[in-house]
Amino acid sequence: MVYRHLLNFWPLVPALDLQSVKSKCDLPFSGNINLKDLDEPFQFYKQKVSNSDIKMDQSKELEKELNFLLVGSSIGCLFKTLSRFHRHEVSKLNLYVACVFPESLVRTWLLLSLFRNSTLRLSLLEKAEIFLEILGNTFVRASTAAYIENMSAEILNNIDCLDRDTSTLPFISVKHLKQSEIDKMVNALTYLKTKESSFNVGKAWENALRSFFGQRYDSRLNLFDYHFNMKLSDYRIINLQKYLQWCESGIAFKFRSAKYSYPNKTMAVRQRDNRTRQTHDALENFVGDIATSPFLVFGVESGNTELFKKANNEYVSTSADISKYNVIDMLDEFAAFSKKQSSKAIEIHFLFFDTLCKSRKFDQFFDSVYISCDKMHCCNKFLPKVLKKNGFAVFETIRNVVNSTKEQKVKHSEGILLSAKSAGLSECEGLGNCNNFKFFKRTEKQA
Numbered sequence: 001m002v003y004r005h006l007l008n009f010w011p012l013v014p015a016l017d018l019q020s021v022k023s024k025c026d027l028p029f030s031g032n033i034n035l036k037d038l039d040e041p042f043q044f045y046k047q048k049v050s051n052s053d054i055k056m057d058q059s060k061e062l063e064k065e066l067n068f069l070l071v072g073s074s075i076g077c078l079f080k081t082l083s084r085f086h087r088h089e090v091s092k093l094n095l096y097v098a099c100v101f102p103e104s105l106v107r108t109w110l111l112l113s114l115f116r117n118s119t120l121r122l123s124l125l126e127k128a129e130i131f132l133e134i135l136g137n138t139f140v141r142a143s144t145a146a147y148i149e150n151m152s153a154e155i156l157n158n159i160d161c162l163d164r165d166t167s168t169l170p171f172i173s174v175k176h177l178k179q180s181e182i183d184k185m186v187n188a189l190t191y192l193k194t195k196e197s198s199f200n201v202g203k204a205w206e207n208a209l210r211s212f213f214g215q216r217y218d219s220r221l222n223l224f225d226y227h228f229n230m231k232l233s234d235y236r237i238i239n240l241q242k243y244l245q246w247c248e249s250g251i252a253f254k255f256r257s258a259k260y261s262y263p264n265k266t267m268a269v270r271q272r273d274n275r276t277r278q279t280h281d282a283l284e285n286f287v288g289d290i291a292t293s294p295f296l297v298f299g300v301e302s303g304n305t306e307l308f309k310k311a312n313n314e315y316v317s318t319s320a321d322i323s324k325y326n327v328i329d330m331l332d333e334f335a336a337f338s339k340k341q342s343s344k345a346i347e348i349h350f351l352f353f354d355t356l357c358k359s360r361k362f363d364q365f366f367d368s369v370y371i372s373c374d375k376m377h378c379c380n381k382f383l384p385k386v387l388k389k390n391g392f393a394v395f396e397t398i399r400n401v402v403n404s405t406k407e408q409k410v411k412h413s414e415g416i417l418l419s420a421k422s423a424g425l426s427e428c429e430g431l432g433n434c435n436n437f438k439f440f441k442r443t444e445k446q447a
Helices: 018-025 044-052 075-083 103-112 124-136 141-160 179-193 201-231 240-248 319-338 353-357 371-381 404-423
Strands: 065-071 092-101 270-272 278-280 346-352 366-371 387-396 425-427 437-442
Touching: 018 065, 018 075, 018 366, 018 387, 018 437, 044 319, 044 437, 065 075, 065 353, 075 092, 075 278, 075 319, 075 346, 092 353, 092 404, 103 124, 103 141, 103 346, 124 141, 124 319, 141 179, 201 240, 240 319, 346 353, 353 371, 366 371, 371 387, 371 404, 387 425, 404 425, 404 437
Parallel strands: 065 092, 065 366, 092 346, 366 387
Antiparallel strands: 270 278, 387 437, 425 437
């Protein structure tokens, strides 16, 4: 069985707030700005706002609407931009999420449902734990499995009447989906809501490892250790033992002494053969990342320096602890502001990638386009036509892709520069382009 890395269930870069990037792109050059320094947790932000006598629910609304497009695996960027929305002077934000597989959209929808204040009356801690388990675990707890089944059934019941009933899922829109595309999502949701599972994710993970390592499979623990020390050396906050446990089992986040015995069915992906127009049952295959880990999305950066303290030259907290802190912080911030303002101020629109490339309704429509590393090779199909004048684009690099060589990373960076140039973009000055992202802006002269 051959391992095929078809998509990323989680981004391979830390989360990014697109509105912060836009605000910095719009400013005149004033020296390099480290985006990591802009990441202030809500815990500190609300205290600063309170001390400065600035009302968090400002009555003054600017007549400004932004349209952001996120292509590929962009869960980190989506949720961070979503939670930070009210920090910026924007009246409305439209986030368009474009994916190839219907399972990716459904998985994103399940995670978005946790941002609802009324979600099963769960605490912020419970929501954060469910969020992280769905995001990065092959096996989940019974409570998380029940959440996937129940929420899938609820979404399924409301997917055809979102415009008529906005009380259940107020900020999700499927108006840009064709009926055939909705049918694909319905099929994925129908599978998720059933209690029986034909997805042997444990065997699928093992098959992926055997195919990936080949004859070196018996030495995989040494290879895992090599990946950690040689390819992820900039992220020492990631605990080696937890990384090795994830590499072996696919379980990244464990809370307390709970049993993780239910397969995470959101990682089951059926592959479609465009030549024969047939869908192959690929439930015995794992098609996501098995080398870099989900710890990078929310677990390696935070404005809370207490999380990076050391004792005896070892970090007291782990990337799993930081991930939970950051997710709770995002959930808390979104909940605090959504109580004061209508959630209609934010709308999330689902798209299929093919529709995005073929449709003309999005010509020069987006203020920003975020392109994941696994979609860089096909960005020329849509980027030149969908980006507005003075719009900006963010490209993920493959810096953290463990199974990539130096030559591949150089080639990927060259591909980004070539794609940006062909779209009439130039590098943003003053952002201090880090190794994880490349930032570009379209000017009126170049457009």
